[in-house]
Amino acid sequence: MELDNRIIGTVRKTLKKYQAQKVLIAVSGGVDSMVLLNVIAQILPTDKFGIVNVDHDLRPESAAEVKFVQDYCLKNDYQFFTTKWLNKPNDDIGMEAAARKFRYDFFEEVMKNDNFDTLLTAHHGNDLAENILMKLIRSGNAYEVVSLKERRDFNKKQIVRPFLDFAKQELSEYADIHNIKHVQDETNFANVTLRNRLRNNIFPELQKENGQLLGHFRFFDQQLTALIELAKQQFLQIEHLMELTENNQQIVGLIKPILTLNQEQQTLFWGNFFTKRRLDITVSNRQINQIIEIIVGNDANASVNLENSWQFIRTYDQFVVKKVQTQDLRELKLQLDQSVKFDNKQMTISETTDDESLAWNKKPQKITLRTRRDGDKLLISNGQHQKLSKRFINEKIPGYERDNYLVLLFDNQIVWVEKIYNMGDYLKKGNKHYKINFVEVKE
Structure with missing residues (x-):
């Protein structure tokens, strides 16, 4: 009963905190999302929530999983939305990102057509800890490390994750207590992906060292998020002083305002600068260090090559981030x-x-x-x-x-x-x- 009160109370409080009126729940059929559906059904009337499921058609079981969720919704008279991914890329490289884009594009379409203001996902404390560790391994970028937020904007709507304070084990325990049926994705146990290797091999050992590990990851995430928000306020002032002009092909600004920051602070500044602009590039830590070198250096004209034909260019007292067109010297x-x-x-x-x-x-x-x-x-x-x-x-x-x-x-x-x-x-x-x-x- 104590677990019920904590889970239901937290979800209720989170919905109120973010003024969620009509919610769309992303339900895969797994234990986490089925628990979320169970909780929402106790809090909101049926006309205030709907369920969405996407069949990516990447595993033989996917059609059966969709049918499981669909049958559950029909039985309980819940609104249900689904689609199947038909036009998949031929190359496996980038498949996960392409699947995610298709999934969230469909979520956006459903929310727009049926006036849902909030998308709920069942990400929990284990997901948060795994995400932090994965980002530390892959990049160490502070903005990426805290990318799994309790709430974020979503095309004039919002995504809310009310389970981040709970461990996977707690959600499984809740499901057992209430006999909540769910499907099991067997690929979660195959150590093919980095996430699965962390989940199955690394985190069990870390939790043996300290049972409060997930709580510490959550606390770290909250602290780092708060520090980043403070930094962003100062960075906005600096960007204003830079007198930026920008379009989809280039960004031009003054160098002098950035020189008020030391080099470590500049690292954070440029990380924020590129992350929030969502250019079609990923700027590595090494490239950010190169950018700082030419910013603080004495060379009036210098450049750093980025991805996809983009360059960061210093020219006298200005910098330019520009998509460089190949010059063919034609006559x-x-x-x-x-x-x-x-x-x-x-x-x-x-x-x-x-x-x-x-x-x-x-x-x-x-x-x-x-x-x-x-x-x-x-x-x-x-x-x-x-x-x-x-x-x-x-x-x-x-x-x-x-x-x-x-x-x-x-x-x-x-x-x-x-x-x-x-x-x-x-x-x-x-x-x-x-x-x-x-x-x-x-x-």
Whole structure:
């Protein structure tokens, strides 16, 4: 009876705490989720909860497990929602992540269509401890370590986990007392996955050392979560001072505000920075250390390669997180009075009588538009030349932008570089004069 009161009381208190009005319970048919369903049925009327089950069709038993849950719901007149995963990836790599995405996409669809405000899952104290240890083994990232929260946002709804204060053994004991039927996933006992090896081999030994182990993991999780929330408040202030501009292709900000933190605090800052933006990359501890090195270093232009063609770039007093497009240095052949487009830029070259325009001795036989190349040189005063790379530095053009600048050539001689060079500024004499009309097209 004492166990009943604790479990039911905790769930009731949790629902009230997060103002859950109409809940969707994720029920696999296993002991944990069947206990959760039993408890909710004692707390809420049947029109205030529903049950959802997804058949991933990855094990021979999955169809029978769905039928078990469905029959239980029919018998008790509970709302029941289910679907089957049909379009699975061919490769086993990433199968677990793909299955999870399909599952939660379906949860979201059901919640939206039937006005559920809260998704309940039966994650318990053992799951929390396993999750913490798995994340410590795989990354050590503090934000990932506390990723299994009692509550989190879920696409304008919420996910709530009311069993985190209870051990798996307590839920099993409750099920035995109340004769709650459930299915058993035999794959949980196969030491194929890291989670199963921890569950079956490591945690039983750790609990022999201290029976309060799960409570300590829960306390650690709560403390670390509180510390991270405090840190995030300061990090928000720093991000405000960074004057960030961002879209799905790049993020630009000032470096100076981050320098108020020491290097250990910067590690936490960048972990939070990348985690909350959900870019299509995972930034490792090693990469974060490299980012900090170039932030605090003296090199005005430096970069760190990230995943999926992303780069972290320091350029003078700014940083840029950018998805780098491969620059193929292609060329376009131009004709006079022909309007051409190069990416999002348009250009027209026309003959003119304006003496202040670009001068050339004769009509060019070959007009070429391209991007920069190693060894490019610019003609300046008194027949001298300057390297284009030097001009970029003098003009403080960020390194990550230089490969996108357009270069115009008459008969293989550079006569113009986008925004920073026009031979007409240095060479005034010539039989022919040409006007360059250049515009950037805002997309």
